[in-house]
Amino acid sequence: MMSRLPITTGIGLRAAHHERVSAERPSIGWLEVHTENFLGGGATPDFLESLRHHYAISLHGVGLSLGSADGLDEDHLSRIAALVRRIDPAAVSDHVSWSITGGVYFNDLLPIPYDEEALSTIARNVMHFQEAIGRPVMVENPSTYLHHAQSDRAEPQFLAELCQRSGCGLLLDVNNVFVSSENHGDDARAYLAAIAHLPIGEIHLSGHHLRQIGNRSIRIDDHGSPVTDQVWALYEHALALIGARPTLIEWDSALPPLETLLAEAGKAQMRLERSAA
Amino acid sequence: MTLAQLQSAYRDYLLSGDSAKLAPAIVADAFDAGERLSIYRNNFLISLGEALKSNFPVTLQLLGNDFFEQAARRFVLAQPPLRPCLFEYGASFADYLHGLPQLAALPYVAEMAGFEFARITAYNAPIEQHLSTDMLAGLSEEQLETLPIRRAQHTRIVTVHAPIIELWQAHQKPEPDLSSIDMTERPRTLLICRPDRTLVVQELNAPTARFLAAAEGETQLGHAAAASGAEDEAVLSRVIAPMLELRLLAMPATP
Numbered sequence: 001m002m003s004r005l006p007i008t009t010g011i012g013l014r015a016a017h018h019e020r021v022s023a024e025r026p027s028i029g030w031l032e033v034h035t036e037n038f039l040g041g042g043a044t045p046d047f048l049e050s051l052r053h054h055y056a057i058s059l060h061g062v063g064l065s066l067g068s069a070d071g072l073d074e075d076h077l078s079r080i081a082a083l084v085r086r087i088d089p090a091a092v093s094d095h096v097s098w099s100i101t102g103g104v105y106f107n108d109l110l111p112i113p114y115d116e117e118a119l120s121t122i123a124r125n126v127m128h129f130q131e132a133i134g135r136p137v138m139v140e141n142p143s144t145y146l147h148h149a150q151s152d153r154a155e156p157q158f159l160a161e162l163c164q165r166s167g168c169g170l171l172l173d174v175n176n177v178f179v180s181s182e183n184h185g186d187d188a189r190a191y192l193a194a195i196a197h198l199p200i201g202e203i204h205l206s207g208h209h210l211r212q213i214g215n216r217s218i219r220i221d222d223h224g225s226p227v228t229d230q231v232w233a234l235y236e237h238a239l240a241l242i243g244a245r246p247t248l249i250e251w252d253s254a255l256p257p258l259e260t261l262l263a264e265a266g267k268a269q270m271r272l273e274r275s276a277a
Numbered sequence: 278m279t280l281a282q283l284q285s286a287y288r289d290y291l292l293s294g295d296s297a298k299l300a301p302a303i304v305a306d307a308f309d310a311g312e313r314l315s316i317y318r319n320n321f322l323i324s325l326g327e328a329l330k331s332n333f334p335v336t337l338q339l340l341g342n343d344f345f346e347q348a349a350r351r352f353v354l355a356q357p358p359l360r361p362c363l364f365e366y367g368a369s370f371a372d373y374l375h376g377l378p379q380l381a382a383l384p385y386v387a388e389m390a391g392f393e394f395a396r397i398t399a400y401n402a403p404i405e406q407h408l409s410t411d412m413l414a415g416l417s418e419e420q421l422e423t424l425p426i427r428r429a430q431h432t433r434i435v436t437v438h439a440p441i442i443e444l445w446q447a448h449q450k451p452e453p454d455l456s457s458i459d460m461t462e463r464p465r466t467l468l469i470c471r472p473d474r475t476l477v478v479q480e481l482n483a484p485t486a487r488f489l490a491a492a493e494g495e496t497q498l499g500h501a502a503a504a505s506g507a508e509d510e511a512v513l514s515r516v517i518a519p520m521l522e523l524r525l526l527a528m529p530a531t532p
Contacts, residue, residue, distance in 0.1 A: 036361050036362050036363065037362075037364070039362050040362070040364060040365075040400070040401025040402075041401060041402050041403030041404055041430075042400055042401055042402055042403070042404060042431065042471055042474075043400065043471070043473075043474040043475075044400075044401065046474070062361070063360075063361025063362070064361070065361070067280075068284065069279070069280040069281035069284050070281070070284075073360070073361070075360075076360065076361055076362075079362075098284060099361070100361070101281075101284040101285060101287065101288050102284075102285065102288055103359055104288060104292075104357045104358070104359065105357065105358045105359060105360055105361050106287075106288075106291055106321050106357065107321060107324045107325050107328065107358065107361075107363065108317055108320045108321045108324060110284075110287060110317060111317075112280070113280070113283065113302075117279065117280050118280050121280055145313050145316040145317065146303050146304065146310070146313035146314065146316075146317075147303070147304040148283070148302055148303065148304070149301070149302055149303065149304055150278060150283075150302065211316075213308065213312055216307055216308065218308065218316070220316065253327075
């Protein structure tokens, strides 16, 4: 099973909201945290362990670098495996991207080419990840700002082959689909149609902004604003195609008050319930 | 290009800004390869600058946003993180700031960075079995003397010359009032530890500092006690009791 998350909405939990969520326990279906923020000792993993008695928890990694030609950082992987054993999360995920090469961590979800070598590399790394934690994981489609000349297949096909070869699921980030499609002049709805048959265990929603470069503009995925109307429409279309799925409101930069996140989650919940009716 | 060659070219570009080697691998269209790649380089530099701001919030206040961002950018390029857990990033940031000529007259800034990093590492240190008063109660004098101990991993000792604790406390308020802080320099040995869920920070007296220095690696209680220089049992118990209360002493793993 890709995910034991309830088919309802959750929010990304960031440090600034730890205290209030712990004290007030807002009515929300589940919580997702960035795995890397809980890999220390002491009070931080204790805090997560205390929350798991009240909420389903999703561990969403940003640093395993599944697309690295170097393979996975074994020490990092063993720390994640220990946290998974301790928290027993409802879902575990990371990204279709890379961030580590030659021992340097770049803290960005860097793009991989969509070709056979990258596919076999990431499939091998995903399988190693799944073996280390003893359960299947989901991988998230990235926001991309470029194409590699050596890519020989489209992203949906690459994702389908990755799921098929490694047995992983897909974490469908609808905002990322919109951002990438707009940036490359592709059809976001055609993208969704091409991945609708994949094992999708979770959906992400977030904001992005438009950056001007000369007289042209490009969409930047920054998780720093409300979900746009176009992304809400694409989400509704995704729900109609694939059915209701656990849905997360992600917000990382310019973090708003907890109430704003919960209100965004309410908007997603309304659409989720409508799609299931 | 193989995947390893491509990622190596990204590494060179991200660290140098020179896209000559990587650009041919990127499709150019309405945007050229350099424009597309620069989005990733901006993300890399800005996100790690933000990580440093998060790890060094008072250092940021002392330096001001513009100076901090410039220093952070140069630090990120010179010493990028080696691991994905960013609460571990910045171990050498204090040394880096200490080496900046513009900060030569403000040595307390680098001391603050070192203090802030010690706070983070103490907070995130593993929980381990600590030595308690009850454990010592039933031991004979000889057993006490040879009891294996070492400093608990959540214990950090930092030597500074500026009134770092007072400066740090003042900067927890929206508008820090520094007027009552005596900036006179003198050596101060600071203890930063996390006995349970919250951090404790205090200035150490000399015997306790010597005791903890002797117990940095595995040693025997008797050796550390002798190293403390405590002249009699009464003084020694005044050294050891607070250490036990703060859970500063751990028991080395038995084979």
